[in-house]
Amino acid sequence: xxxxxxxxxxxxxxxxxxxxxxxxxxxxxxxxxxxxxxxxxxxxxxxxxxxxxxxxxxxxxxxxxxxxxxxxxxxxxxxxxxxxxxxxxxxxxxxxxxxxxxxxxxxxxxxxxxxxxxxxxxxxxxxxxxxxxxxxxxxxxxxxxxxxxxxxxxxxxxxxxxxxxxxxxxxxxxxxxxxxxxxxxxxxxxxxxxxxxxxxxxxxxxxxxxxxxxxxxxxxxxxxxxxxxxxxxxxxxxxxxxxxxxxxxxxxxxxxxxxxxxxxxxxxxxxxxxxxxxxxxxxxxxxxxxxxxxxxxxxxxxxxxxxxxxxxxxxxxxxxxxxxxxxxxxxxxxxxxxxxxxxxxxxxxxxxxxxxxxxxxxxxxxxxxxxxxxxxxxxxxxxxxxxxxxxxxxxxxxxxxxxxxxxxxxxxxxxxxxxxxxxxxxxxxxxxxxxxxxxxxxxxx
Numbered sequence: 001x002x003x004x005x006x007x008x009x010x011x012x013x014x015x016x017x018x019x020x021x022x023x024x025x026x027x028x029x030x031x032x033x034x035x036x037x038x039x040x041x042x043x044x045x046x047x048x049x050x051x052x053x054x055x056x057x058x059x060x061x062x063x064x065x066x067x068x069x070x071x072x073x074x075x076x077x078x079x080x081x082x083x084x085x086x087x088x089x090x091x092x093x094x095x096x097x098x099x100x101x102x103x104x105x106x107x108x109x110x111x112x113x114x115x116x117x118x119x120x121x122x123x124x125x126x127x128x129x130x131x132x133x134x135x136x137x138x139x140x141x142x143x144x145x146x147x148x149x150x151x152x153x154x155x156x157x158x159x160x161x162x163x164x165x166x167x168x169x170x171x172x173x174x175x176x177x178x179x180x181x182x183x184x185x186x187x188x189x190x191x192x193x194x195x196x197x198x199x200x201x202x203x204x205x206x207x208x209x210x211x212x213x214x215x216x217x218x219x220x221x222x223x224x225x226x227x228x229x230x231x232x233x234x235x236x237x238x239x240x241x242x243x244x245x246x247x248x249x250x251x252x253x254x255x256x257x258x259x260x261x262x263x264x265x266x267x268x269x270x271x272x273x274x275x276x277x278x279x280x281x282x283x284x285x286x287x288x289x290x291x292x293x294x295x296x297x298x299x300x301x302x303x304x305x306x307x308x309x310x311x312x313x314x315x316x317x318x319x320x321x322x323x324x325x326x327x328x329x330x331x332x333x334x335x336x337x338x339x340x341x342x343x344x345x346x347x348x349x350x351x352x353x354x355x356x357x358x359x360x361x362x363x364x365x366x367x368x369x370x371x372x373x374x375x376x377x378x379x380x381x382x383x384x385x386x387x388x389x390x391x392x393x394x395x396x397x398x399x400x401x402x403x404x405x406x407x408x409x410x411x412x413x414x415x416x417x418x419x420x421x422x423x424x425x426x427x428x429x430x431x432x433x434x435x436x437x438x439x440x441x442x443x444x445x
Contacts, residue, residue, distance in 0.1 A: 003027050006424050007041045008048045008383065010055040014356050015375050024055070026381040029423030033377055050385050053418055056356055057375050058090025058122075058382030059338060060363040062147075063237065063261065063309035065330070066092075066124075069115045070100025075314045075402050077119035081438060083312075083335040083400035085428045088384030088417040090122045091364070091372050091441070096129035096150050097161040098313070104129040104161075105137050106144045113440050120438030122422050123382075125367065130172040130183065132162055138175050145442025147367045148182030148235070153219045154190040157284075157329065163190070170226060177232035182366075184235040187219035188285060200325030202277035207324035211286045213241035220244045224251045227258055235366065236260040238311045240285040242295035249304045259306045259366060262296055264340045265331045267308065269407060279320045279327035281407045283313070297348055300358060307362040308355075310337045317405050332406050335399050339413040342388065346414065352388060368443060381424035390416040398431075 004025035013022040013034070021037035025045075041047045061084065068076040084092055094112070096103035103109050103126055116124050128146035130138060138149060151172060152163035163186075164172060176183050192215035199206040220236055224247060227234040236248070239262045251258050265283060270290040274281040281287055299305040313330025321327045333340065338359065345355055364373025371380045393412050396404040419429045427434050 002042050004032060004042050004045045006046045006048070006381070008050065008055065009037055010050040011037065011052050012054040013375060014054065014056050014353055016361070019353060024375060024381075026424040029381055031375060031377055031379050031381050034375060054352055054386045054388050055375065056088065056352065056384045056386055057360045057373055057379070058384050058420065058422070059088050059359045060091040060367070060369060060372050061089050061309050061312075061334070061337070061359075062093040062307075062363045062367050063095065063311045064092045064334065065095045065098045065313040067098045067314070069111065071098055073402070074098070074316055077116045077124065079400055079402040080312070080334060081119065081121035081124065081436070082433055085121045085420045085433065086400050086417065086431065087335040088338045088386065088420055089334070090382035090384070090420060090422050091125070091369065092122065093125045093127055093147055093367055096127050097156060097158055100160065102129050102161050103127065103146065104131055104134050106140050109141060109144055109146065117440060119436060120440070121427055121433060121436045122438045123441050124438055125441035125443070127184065129161060130164065130176070132164060132168045135171055135175050138172065138181070139179060142179055142181050142443070147443045148184055149176055150184050150186070150237075152186040154186070154188040154193055154215070156186070166222065173226050173230055173232050173234070177230045180233065182233045182235060184237055185223055186237050187223055188215040189218040189222070192218055198325065200323055202322045202324065204271065204274040204276055204278070204281070204324065207282065208271055208286050208288070210325070211284055213243045213288070216241035216285055217244045217247065221247055224256055224258060228254070228256050231257065233257045238263050238266070238285065239296070239305060240266050240288055240292070242292045242299070245295060245299050245304050252304070260304065261307045261309050262300070262305050263309060263311045263331070264333055264337045265407060266296055267293060268340045268344045277322035279322060279324055280405050280409070281331070282324055282327050282329045283311070283331045284329040301350070307366060308341055308358040309363060310334050314401055314403050314405070316403050320405050332401050332403070333408065335401065336394060336406070336408050336413065338384070338386070338417065339392075339415040340408060342415040343413045352386070369441070370444070381421065383421040385418045385420070387416045387418055389414065392416055
């Protein structure tokens, strides 16, 4: 470690081999060694001792709607990346829709990259989009460095990003499988949604009935069949229906190349607690009942669900009306995701190594970010420092999101992020931020 520029240490460092007291040496923005706690610090190296606070690898959030450009009044790279950094996230992958233009051509990707370049407080990559009319654009987007392609199987909520029917899904997936790309899918079947009761109004129970579990289950079954036929790589976004878990487990056992995510709001919030008219809790698919939540946690524990991501999907406050049918569907949780998941995980007997696996190492693996997601030699020196036993009450005014509407308002959460580090540079400390230091990421060949 004689060439170390920085040494950080903690009595609790989460490494791929487990949690231990350690010193971590950094040079050139990379981790060069993980050493015994009492290793001698070279003269001239910066030194930070975090005591008993936990040193985690920076989180990797592969599901974020930044909405910039075009709907920057909903969110933006400046505010989203500050919120992410405040929550211990050091890498995010931006979704291709809700911005104008959507990331569905190489030219549109370049527009997004130009907007993000000067605003990103942490590292940012991009998903492409698969639309009914852009099959010809998928390979060029892949070659330009997007991490994969998002498709909807039911209406997306914005006109510029139409969904795929089953024939269009087959065409897009065949094209993507041809270059071994990844298709990530909002899996709800439109026909099941059409026949579900659509009453509208402020009652959450009515909204829940309008997005039934079988819409997810049917769409996922169809996706599995297509992936199996084409030997394609697919990923199920924001799983909320526990009824789909046996289908997914069976597909994995058969060797289907499928991965699955869920979100903090499905793991920590329940339908029973949602007040009528409180559309800050609205998302699609919806927050379901507590018994359903228990099964999602079991699936995380046994590996049927691979990872946890935010699906941060904000809007302006005026779009969160008290009518669940017309209110914008999306949960704002970027800054709070680590604390929210840790609060419930520890209650259920999990430890921080589980949380790191779900929210850092497996998400990095999903996106092919082999330089992220672990504290080990050769990886980027991206860290979050967490006081795991400290609590705080969520005050929307303290959030960095552009629009501070949150389903977590007033909740007491455990786990306070003390500081966040990107490639060996501290980018936030106790709520104070440096100038943007993020880089734009592209998929590695």
